[in-house]
Amino acid sequence: MNDIYKITDQTANPGPLGLFGFAMTTILLNIHNTGFFPVNSMIMGMGIFFGGGAQFIAGVMEWKKGNDFGSIAFMSYGAFWLTLVFIWLAPMFGVEKPDGNAMGCYLGMWGLFTLVNFLQTLKGNTTGKLLFGSLTLLFFLLAAGNFTGSEQIIHVAGWTGIICGFIAFYEASAIMINKKYEKNILPL
Structure with missing residues (x-):
């Protein structure tokens, strides 16, 4: 086939956007889980717009690039943040607040989903393994x-979540810095 008919993908890597959306929202929520401050509009705003919206957009961009794992992970965890904020806000509109068993089931299902994602990272880089391994542990602890x-388990989960968030922050930073400098400055 003639090279003039080939289309070159020149779109940006959406991974750092999704990872930063996940990282920053996860860190802030888990500072709450460690007991430093209550759930508030800052966490909800981050959950809707950066953890939810930006990750979902990154997932759509990964889909466009043909990356099944990135697409499913970012869209799913973006939807997680949106559902979590809905769960917090729904009682204001007369929808019953979930009890501990219901939230345990919700978080346990996310743990199972994350375990499936973790198993896929075993063929990938170390950072991905650490990220999804710590996220799996986080969901099961929650x-x-x-x-x-x-409350003790929730506090341990909070510290696990802060570590998980910083792993994602590191990975997003490494992807961007390594690309900008065209060499492996921050190993993955």
Whole structure:
């Protein structure tokens, strides 16, 4: 085939956008889970617009690039943030607030989904393994904390989530910095 008919993909890598959306929102929510401040409009705003919206957009961009894993992960975790904020806000409109068992089931399902994603990272870089491994642990700890009502488990989950968020922040930073400098400055 003649080269003049080939289309070259010149779109940006959406990975850092999705990773930063995940990272920053996860860190802030888990600072709450460690007990430093209550859920507030800052966390909800981040959850809707950066954790939810930006990740979902990054997922659509990954889909356009043909990246199944990135597409499903970013769109799903973007939807996670949107559903979580809805769960927090829905009682203001007369929808019953979920109890610990319901939240445990919700978070446990996200843990199971994340475990499937973690298994896929075993063929990838170390940072991806650490990110999805810590995220799997985070969801299962949050589920256990909600099922048992244990604030101690929730606090441990919070510290796990902060670490997980910083791993994602590092990965997003590494992708951008390594590309800009055209060499491996921050290893993945």
